[in-house]
Amino acid sequence: MSERLRILLVEDDEDDYVLIRELLSEALPGGCVVHRSQNWHDGLQQMRSEESDVYLFDYFLGTHTGIDLLAEATALRPLTPVILLTGAGSEELAVAAMRAGAADYIAKSTLSVDALRRTIKNAVEKYRLQAAIEEQQRLLGLSNEELVRRNEEIRSFYHTVSHELKTPLTAAREFVSIVLEGYAGTLADQQREYLQIVKESCDQMGYLMNDLLDAARLETGKLQLAVEQVCLGAVMTKAVQSVRLTAEERGIDLQVAVPADLPAACVDQQRILQVLRNLLINALKFTPPAGKVCLNATLAAEGERAMVVSVSDTGCGIEADELPRVFDRLYQANTDDGAVRGGLGMGLNISREIVHLHGGELTAQSTPGIGSVFSFTLPLDNTENPTQSPAEENQA
Amino acid sequence: MKKVLIVEDDKNIALALVIRLRKAGYETFHASDAVTGTGLAAKHRPNVVLLDISMPGGNGFDVASRVQNMLGVSAAIIFITAHKNPLLRQQAEEAGAVAFFEKPYDSQQLLSAVASYC
Secondary structure (H helix, E strand, O other): OOOOOOEEEEOOHHHHHHHHHHHHHOOOOOOEEEEEEOOHHHHHHHHHOOOOOOOEEOOOEOOOHHHHHHHHHHOOOOOOOEEEEEEOOOHHHHHHHOOOOOOOEEOOOOOOOHHHHHHHHHHHHHHHHHHHHHHHHHHHHHHHHHHHHHHHHHHHHHHHHOOOOOHHHHHHHHHHHHHHHOOOOOOOOOHHHHOOOOOHHHHHHHHHHHHHHHHHHHHHOOOOOOOOOHHHHHHHHHHHHHHHHEEEHHOOOOOOEOOOOOOOOEEEEEHHHHHHHHHHHHHHHHHOOOOOEEEEEEEEEOOOOOOEEEEEEEOOOOOOOOOHHOOOOOOOOOOOOOOOOOOOOOOOHHHHHHHHHOOOOOEEEOOOEEEEEEEEEOOOOOOOHHHOOOOOOOOO | EEEEEEEOOOOOHHHHHHHHHHHHEEEEEOOOOHHHHHHHHHHHOOEEEEEEEEOOOOOOHHHHHHHHHHHHOEEEEEEEEEOOOOOHHHHHHHHEEEEEEEEOOOOHHHHHHHOOOO
């Protein structure tokens, strides 16, 4: 420490003052500016009017004590360290001083150049570090607030984009459907076929937009479930129906098996339908013609109060080292096959999060060349509230 | 002839709804904003009101509440929105809506919802 330190020394005893000033000039090689106050009142005035780098207070200050002055210092200048000089050398006094917020203390009986140098150096450095940490924390707080604000902006942007894109998409899809349904005159077969492609493309775009929005919602912890008692079998049948045409076109045998005694589930119907569709579409995508895709639901082992829903396929399968990555956001199968490329690579990630929000787990098993099974659990009669956001859930 | 009021600020979607509903045998009225929509409801006393949620001059919930004050349960409210927020669905239910559709909607389901309240 080679800079000139500004020291406020509050000391009523003349002899002690002279001694301490001499020790200080030797202890601090960079020199120091010592301002002396002779009593509590003058010390307080000095603290108010000028900044110092360190305060040295004698304990006995007439009708006041150094600890009284320490309390004032802590309130006025919390970033300036106070070192108390205790005449009596009492340990109790030292403890009281430290409790009251002193940076350190020196018993006058042990005053020396070394003791002063060490104590002042430590106190000043400790307080400077502390001030730096506090400043960092303040800056962190500010950038955190900024991030929260940005996050909210992005969310609101996604909201607007969703609304603005869906409106023209709805109009496009509606008018193609109107023409397809013959409202605007009879269509030739080829016209019908081409317009059907336009309609399917509109649907595809709708799904992709929803995936993008869901990803944004998951990121901000704003994906909420609308949970109700539903018959899972009906949701499964609906999911299968929605991909039946794709399965037929690809020549894949698509089966659904729901046990008759499956109890009602407490789920967000639309979200579970979305998961099932994602899993089925993936299975169909990676299964060759004449293959088989099965959607099953069973009760979990006794005592678990859960059901297990699985989609199995006889597709190409997934290599063991790839398997843990399939749920990563933006994961895409590494393939040159144009028929299976495409999509945003978010379906499995979103599906896993939706299942997670329901209190279940989505997992994958696969044997390359044989096929894959994606299965998820759903707790029965969710007693815990399944509508909580992922942010809240992480704290649990 | 049963009457359907469409309150929707996107003129293309409104036109698509008008085409389908007229073909299905309904008399249709269209407003692009909340104020005109409320006025048309008072004038024509529709059996079903198809309501967008976000639009100029007040949202669909405002229109729904005014229509219900005027016509009571004789007018069935159906919301159609591009927003994908489960809270809106809940809010629509609380506002007494008989159905709720998200854009892009399934037009056959929408037509059968209209038919069941006409």
